[in-house]
Amino acid sequence: MSLITLENVMKQEDTRTVLKNLNLIIKEKSQIGIKMTNNESSVLFKLLTGEVTPSSGRIEKGSSCIATELTEDGLYEDLTISSYLTIFKKIAGFHNPLEEFIGIFSLSDIWNTKISRLSLDQKKRVSLLRMSLFSPDLLLIQSPLSNSTIEGTELYIKALEHLKSNNAAILFTSHFLEELLLLSNDIYRYNRYIGLEKTDLSNGNQLTPNDKTETGFKPNNVYKVTSKMADKTIFFSPDEIDFIESINSVSNLRIGEEYFPTDLTMNELEEKLTHFGFFRCHRSYLVNLQRVSELVSYSKNSYTLILKGHPNVKLPLSRSRLEEMKTLIEF
Amino acid sequence: MKLSFRKINAVLQLRLKLMLSNMSILFTPIFAIGFVIVMGSLMPEVETGEAGAPFSTSGFLLSFGLIFNVAIAGISMSSSPIAEEKEKHTLRVLMTSSVKGGEYFIGSMIPTLLILITTNILLIPASGVPFGEIPLPTYIVITTLASLVSILIGYIIGIYSKNQAQASLVSTPILLILTSTPVLRTFNENLAEILDYTYGGVLANLAESLSFNNEYQWNVTDTSVLLGSLFISLGIFVYVYKKNGLDHE
Numbered sequence: 001m002s003l004i005t006l007e008n009v010m011k012q013e014d015t016r017t018v019l020k021n022l023n024l025i026i027k028e029k030s031q032i033g034i035k036m037t038n039n040e041s042s043v044l045f046k047l048l049t050g051e052v053t054p055s056s057g058r059i060e061k062g063s064s065c066i067a068t069e070l071t072e073d074g075l076y077e078d079l080t081i082s083s084y085l086t087i088f089k090k091i092a093g094f095h096n097p098l099e100e101f102i103g104i105f106s107l108s109d110i111w112n113t114k115i116s117r118l119s120l121d122q123k124k125r126v127s128l129l130r131m132s133l134f135s136p137d138l139l140l141i142q143s144p145l146s147n148s149t150i151e152g153t154e155l156y157i158k159a160l161e162h163l164k165s166n167n168a169a170i171l172f173t174s175h176f177l178e179e180l181l182l183l184s185n186d187i188y189r190y191n192r193y194i195g196l197e198k199t200d201l202s203n204g205n206q207l208t209p210n211d212k213t214e215t216g217f218k219p220n221n222v223y224k225v226t227s228k229m230a231d232k233t234i235f236f237s238p239d240e241i242d243f244i245e246s247i248n249s250v251s252n253l254r255i256g257e258e259y260f261p262t263d264l265t266m267n268e269l270e271e272k273l274t275h276f277g278f279f280r281c282h283r284s285y286l287v288n289l290q291r292v293s294e295l296v297s298y299s300k301n302s303y304t305l306i307l308k309g310h311p312n313v314k315l316p317l318s319r320s321r322l323e324e325m326k327t328l329i330e331f
Numbered sequence: 332m333k334l335s336f337r338k339i340n341a342v343l344q345l346r347l348k349l350m351l352s353n354m355s356i357l358f359t360p361i362f363a364i365g366f367v368i369v370m371g372s373l374m375p376e377v378e379t380g381e382a383g384a385p386f387s388t389s390g391f392l393l394s395f396g397l398i399f400n401v402a403i404a405g406i407s408m409s410s411s412p413i414a415e416e417k418e419k420h421t422l423r424v425l426m427t428s429s430v431k432g433g434e435y436f437i438g439s440m441i442p443t444l445l446i447l448i449t450t451n452i453l454l455i456p457a458s459g460v461p462f463g464e465i466p467l468p469t470y471i472v473i474t475t476l477a478s479l480v481s482i483l484i485g486y487i488i489g490i491y492s493k494n495q496a497q498a499s500l501v502s503t504p505i506l507l508i509l510t511s512t513p514v515l516r517t518f519n520e521n522l523a524e525i526l527d528y529t530y531g532g533v534l535a536n537l538a539e540s541l542s543f544n545n546e547y548q549w550n551v552t553d554t555s556v557l558l559g560s561l562f563i564s565l566g567i568f569v570y571v572y573k574k575n576g577l578d579h580e
Binding site (some may be wrong): 042049065068070071072074076077078079083087088090091092093130132289 | 336337340341342344345348349352353406419422423425427428430431552
């Protein structure tokens with residue numbers, strides 16, 4: 001059952017387009033992660049909760065109980081966890097005793113501690129318990145693990161299991177893909193030119209040699225660049241990559257503002273990606289020509305490529321490669 | 332708008348717990364009583380008609396204490412928590428937890444109003460006005476209505492302010508005008524007549540007439556001024572709330 005459906009949603013604020021081309025279906029029990037900025041995320045949450053209406057497109061809501069948490073949200077620091085949650089229990093009209101949940105949210109030893117004395121990890125779990133008291137169908141959470149410790153992350157994920165068992169769908173947004181990998185099953189990246197793009201994910205142990213050999217069918221024109229993060233392997237379509245940079249002999253895929261390391265060498269990548277419009281502009285750089293917006297010549301022998309949407313990123317272009325590039329893109 | 336008693340009660344408990352955990356908000360009402368006691372011990376006792384001036388020390392102290400409590404404490408105790416909640420980003424959490432604006436305002440208003448009423452009563456013995464001669468119901472009705480006006484003014488300031496510093500800055504000129512009412516009334520008769528049409532002036536009139544051992548007489552002017560102030564502040568409050576919401580960015 002889908003809780004919320006977004007169709008070609010666009011939102012403008014003060015004549016500036018904050019979000020566009022949003023197509024997303026949030027189903028019951030789903031755990032979705034979207035990589036986007038905090039500002040984009042705040043506007044998306046307002047759209048989903050109905051606080052603001054979209055400038056264009058359609059939002060269909062099948063859920064009325066939505067709980068949200070923004071990074072900046074505060075707790076009443078002068079109260080103890082017990083007092084704080086008792087108040088919200090009354091507001092929510094929640095009937096079960098809070099003590100049942102203390103262990104699930106790992107708050108047993110700090111139950112009567114003032115919130116001002118809690119660590120960021122503990123505060124995040126208090127917020128999560130507060131939201132769960134409202135038995136929401138959908139939770140919208142912004143960057144819950146930013147600045148969290150390893151133990152804090154583990155306990156937060158454990159607490160999330162409780163919400164999952166109550167059939168709640170959760171949508172996380174974060175600026176960091178690594179955080180979303182830990183929290184979500186489906187991950188999207190928001191690109192202000194394209195909209196929402198789904199990132200292919202596969203768990204590290206899901207690919208076995210037998211799977212490869214037993215499959216008879218092999219499509220010819222499909223190629224994805226892989227990057228291993230934590231226990232997952234992320235697949236990037238060539239058109240998602242802005243450029244690839246070799247740093248200390250490791251090839252790094254640059255996507256938006258982030259870098260993702262890959263095991264392939266620059267030569268291997270050049271060989272594979274040339275067919276997808278990539279060009280080796282420098283010994284250490286492989287650029288997606290579709291993303292190039294300007295060619296600047298600062299001196300007779302020095303050329304620089306500037307990419308669409310990244311005016312501060314300047315890629316060197318060897319003089320020897322200039323002619324080759326001219327031929328390729330016919331200018 | 333249907334309001335939930337359960338949620339009003341929850342907000343009320345929240346406000347009480349916050350007051351108990353951080354007593355600084357009670358500083359102004361306590362200071363009003365303390366200030367009246369200290370001033371009373373320092374000022375010479377002057378009674379009605381002495382030296383030809385219609386002045387009474389106890390009346391002046393009571394009106395000063397009432398203005399101090401009703402205006403300063405009333406406005407700051409209602410504007411400061413809203414501004415603080417905005418500054419610390421706790422208001423958004425509360426408002427997105429299904430609490431309506433009306434429930435928040437009523438729940439927050441009750442403890443503030445009770446503290447103001449209690450302080451207004453305690454100011455009678457503190458100022459030296461004979462307690463037995465006070466028509467308590469009239470006194471409570473007038474001071475409570477004036478306290479409500481202050482709370483509403485505080486809410487308007489709280490809605491407009493983004494943080495506590497801004498709330499203090501906006502409150503200062505309003506508080507300055509209101510607190511100088513008893514003093515300004517003694518300086519100039521024309522000014523006193525103008526100030527009679529403010530709710531601060533009504534409080535000062537009440538305090539003075541009580542201190543002169545006269546029974547306070549309800550009159551059309553005071554009633555109209557009080558009710559007028561209440562409705563005007565309520566109107567502005569509703570307009571500002573509808574225009575800005577509680578936690579506008």
